[in-house]
Amino acid sequence: MPNMDRTHVMILCMPHEIVHPTPPVGGGTWLVTGGAGYIGSHVIGALLADGFDAVVIDDLSSGRASRVSASVPLVVGSVLDTALVTKTLQDHEVVGVVHLAARKAVGESMERPLWYYRENVGGMMSLLDAMTQAGVTRLVHSSSAAVYGESELTQVDEDSPTSPISPYGETKLVCEWMVRDYGLATGCSWYGLRYFNVAGAGSPDLGDTAVANLIPLVLRAVESGRPAQIFGADYATADGTCIRDYVHVADLAVAHVAAARHLIKGPASEILNIGTGRGASVREVITALEHALGEPIPAVVTDRRPGDPPAYWAVPRRAEEVIGWRATRTLQDIADSAVAAWRYSKLSPGN
DSSP states (O other): OTTOOHHHHHHHTSTTTOOOOOOOTTOOEEEEETTTSHHHHHHHHHHHHTTOEEEEEEOOSSOOGGGSOTTSOEEESOTTOHHHHHHHHHHTTEEEEEEOOOOOOHHHHHHOHHHHIIIIIHHHHHHHHHHHHHTOOEEEEEEEGGGGOSOSOSEEOTTSOOOOSSHHHHHHHHHHHHHHHHHHHHOOEEEEEEEOEEEOOSSGGGOOOOSSSHHHHHHHHHHHTOOEEEEOSOSSSTTSSOEEOEEEHHHHHHHHHHHHHHHHHSOOEEEEEESOSOOEEHHHHHHHHHHHHTSOOOEEEEOOOTTOOSBOEEOOHHHHHHHOOOOOOOHHHHHHHHHHHHHHHHHSTTO
């Protein structure tokens, strides 16, 4: 929206006057922040497969340019750069944003809390400011099940109490509040997707390389000939290890597309759990990886990690009711695809 100052843009975004331009039949162009990352690359693939166009902003601190499709423009920079984000939204005539760019390691957030607040909360503030200036009125926000914290509940729905126990979880909850309040003030439409544990790969070249996620940690141990580490085996669970809801990254990507499609249809403002509704323990995940590898995986129990609650999994019913999404892949599907991607990475180390 060139040649308009911020005051005029804010007037356009008042709740009763907001105009949601109708995107082209395919869905228009969507900005994916953090689109060169593990989840972002899958989201882009799903958007393109469903007829959307995309543009990416990524600072490449953890993402890789090679993960971004050649047909998708890649803007290298930080979401904290409001001017860059605004220009990208305007130059590419963006109609909606999928916001993934964030720091996401629980343990690291305990060690560097202020950095997490700057990157995650500051990044969201910058993005919303840019959306205001560019007149973009649709947002799919990447949140996290970490907002629930160490709840007494093991099955959590979107109305369960939120009490995060790590700075990472706190930043995600603050961002949800920001998006909610921004939507109320401006009329912009949004979905906040609370991811549970994302794992697996949609194709062998798009594996998870995160240093803190369970499956990459186990496979890295296998590769080095060391036992896999189990962080605590004295939790109040059936086998003593943490239980989580593991959702396949390809299913997660489809959830973003479903949310974007619904934002095109009309206004929305809702939090949705994105999980399978089933829990799996650390030992069960290791067993699934053993089946995928065709060999046993030695493991050793070490101390608990700070900030890790013992057990929780999603009640994902609302996502099915609201945007028509549900997970279709199993834990073994996740393990099989993760192992395939790990084997591919050993043949192609640059991917």
